Amino acid sequence: MKLFSRSSPDMPGRGFDINKLLMIACLLILIVTVAMPMLMIVYNTFFYGFTFDWQMFVHVIMDPSNVQAMWNTILIAFWVTLLGTLLGVFYAWLIGRTNIPLKNLMKTLFVIPYMFPPFIGAVAWGLLLSPRAGYINRMWMQMMGTREALFNINSIAGIVFVQICYYFPFVFLQVVSALERMDPTLEESARISGANQLYVIRKITLPLVVPAIAAGAMLILISTLSHFGVPAMLGFSRGIFTLPTKIYELINRSAGSFEGIRQGAALSILLVLVVVIALWLQRKILKAGHYDIIRGKSMRPMLINLRGAKYPLLFVCLASLFVIVVLPLFIIFAVGSLRAYGLPLQLSNMTLANFHHVLFSSRMAQDAIRNSFVLSISSAIIAMFVGTMIAYVVVKVKVKGKALLEILALLPYSVPGIVLAIGVILMWSGTFYLNLYNTIWIILVAYIARYVAFAMKSSSASLEQVHYSLEEAARSCGATHLESLRDITVALIRPGMIAGFFLIFLPAMRELTTSILLYGPYTRTLGVAIYAINAEGNITQSAALSAIAILIIMLGNLALRFVTRERRRVS
């Protein structure tokens, strides 16, 4: 009867049904925070007041500069996804399946870009490779005695390069874990049957990890299509726009007028269409069958002896780690400590004045740090509870309509942050007698909508582990439904909830895409402040603030690691 007894929908008893109540509450929250903003975008694109108006939409999507932005978006997404996936698979194979030395160290280092905010990476690479002032370009020009820059980061290629640096870990992490869980006997039996090493890799190993590659590649694709930070940092000055930055520019140029927002909404629909088509295409191309041969538990894989290639490949790994991780980190901290941007990186030019200024005298920076903390913590707490509630309904309760609930909760996962921001503006700036525009609340609402899915995923993973009989045992021991939830279920998934908190807190801390459309004079977030200070030309101060942001995020990641290790120990 296992098949049926998964959930306990119709228990006898008087009084209201808590499960139903939870379900209704979840649905209401999601409709207000997620569904309505999305509908508002569609409505405002095609209706002006109450009159149908499709000309604006046509006008916007036929505009040559918008079409150019769309092609840029697609071009960048294509190259980032392709190269990022290849890079991720290559490193994953090196670390998961060969006898390359220093594996654990490299595994840790390769994850660092994962937590590094890409737009800060863009700031760093701007400092290194901007055509005239970049430190590397200047060194190159001095050495070669030329006026030609080595590499212009303010270009499509530059944007692609920086995004790859920060997105390839998506594939890397997925594939490493798949390789570690793969049954080594599958490869061994191929070797015994007379296949050579390359043949095994091509015909056995690769097909088995294709689902993992596809999952990682999909993450890259969604992220890069809706990515705002890097093209904004590197492309604006050269007039290189992608759809997200174009939407921002449209609204920014019109100074937040309704017409500008409507045009942004129309362009948002185009962006969502591009995302949907790209996902569909990708699914078609990587029509990956699922193999059940990857087991849940760790196995000892058969390692490939690299022989002579061992040290050259190690050098390649370390060099790329140096470029991806060490160099940008170093330049951010170094420039943050410079007295003025452009001075040579010498100890005599170093000062702590920027940090002091950012932390103690700049109103904007102080506001930003405080706002980001308040927003991240409160949105993480709220989204954690809402997400857990939704996860409970989806996993444990058998009610009609839970599929809708799941779709609504996961929708913001694939909707670009900038699109969500426009929906939130349309929803919360007086349309329904409530104007939150220019207050911190509108950012909070947007964050909650954006991050509920994270909490839901984390909590439902824990909830799956809580067998229904544990709750039922409490019921037959005399606990009411509410008591059994509190004493057993919530107590057992608490580690998952705490992990969910950090999974929201960390990205919220470095958020830029959503808040850049929603901030008011006193409600800048860390990301917005770094962006603004950088745009003002106070490069050293923006670097200093970036350095502080990085430190906060690293500490948060350490905390997350600690929490998840605790969890593993308990279970």
Added chain:
Amino acid sequence: MDRGEGPFRPLPAGQDNIAGRKLSGLFCFAPEASRGRSIRDRPNRIFYSKCEVISMAGVTFKDIKISYDSNVIIDNLSLEVNDGECFAILGPSACGKTTLVRALCGFKNLDSGTIHIGGKLVGTREKWKSVAPEKRNIGVVFQDYAVWPHYSVFENVSYPLKKQRLPKEEVKKRTLNAIEQVRMKGYEERMPAQLSGGQQQRVALARALVSSDQLMVLDEPISNLDANLREEMRFEIKELQRRTGITVIYITHDQEVALAIADRMAILDRKGHIRQIGVPEEIYKNPNDSYIYKFLGVSNFIPIERRGDGYVLGNTESKDPFPYEVPSEHRAENLFAACRPVDIRVGADGTVKGIMKHVVYLGNLFEYRVMLGDQEIRIQQDSHEAFRAGVPEEGRPCGLSFRNLRYYPQIEEGRAAS
């Protein structure tokens, strides 16, 4: 439960009794005389201060129907479990045993019919008339134990008492008592992850014991244990039930456990129908039909056909005569003669001739496979006896004689229900 504390078993004010009413008096009394006696002569009564006398924890299922969506699991099932007895419900996997238990405990609502515990209606079609699981006062041991991993042994066992809002000392006393009863003393502070399967199961048992003093439901509680532990736990559960006089409903698919533990038992078939109810010895001796005969142990079904007044073996080409008298009430054209492996003897004097195919030595037993025509017959013989009489050789003809034969009509098993 701590019935051994004194002549009276005090229940503090405010605790619900089985009837779901608050006790008007402060105490209810269990007569001193009932302790230490066998369950069968224990008075099935509990005396309230108002001298109201009700049946304590007999369970009555009446015409119940349970389904999941359109899938009917149990239809039209009626069953009565007496107070203070150990009742086993035996059935193959996926026959609806667990569903029955879930309905009894209140985790699944009925489509129709009623469930009464101790004369009080707890389950019916209308949800609002049914009693919520926490108010049914049933101790449940789940198949997977459902020991809460974040609570220590003590916390697990004391949880039901805490929910009854008992004073702290009382909780502690009763918890320790229950832990001692399942022989887990000294493990109070352990976490479930530090316990073996058998120990976890005892914790679950102790928890069920303190959560109800009248009715305990065990859903395949020992099927996950290894053979030795299973035997030990089987004994302990029975012993505990005798000592406390609690009503036990024991769900299992293992006929050995059911036969060993039950005062009475019911056998379910795949469709969730009850095939037979009775005392284990009686059911084993007189199975209603071939389904139950097969279910209760390894069996041989030998087809026989009527020829004139006598019968011949249907599975031999030469239609050898079947040398036993078939009772007149069974005399149909085609029959099965059913026989357990231990009830067949191999020897030269046997009148039925077969060919010895395999001889397997199992220590205390010899197991033989004998070809009777085209049918393979399983036979078991005590080792000592076999050594005394001479172990038969493989490949040689041998004679068989049968005891305790039962006859069943040759019809499809599905329709064999009486």
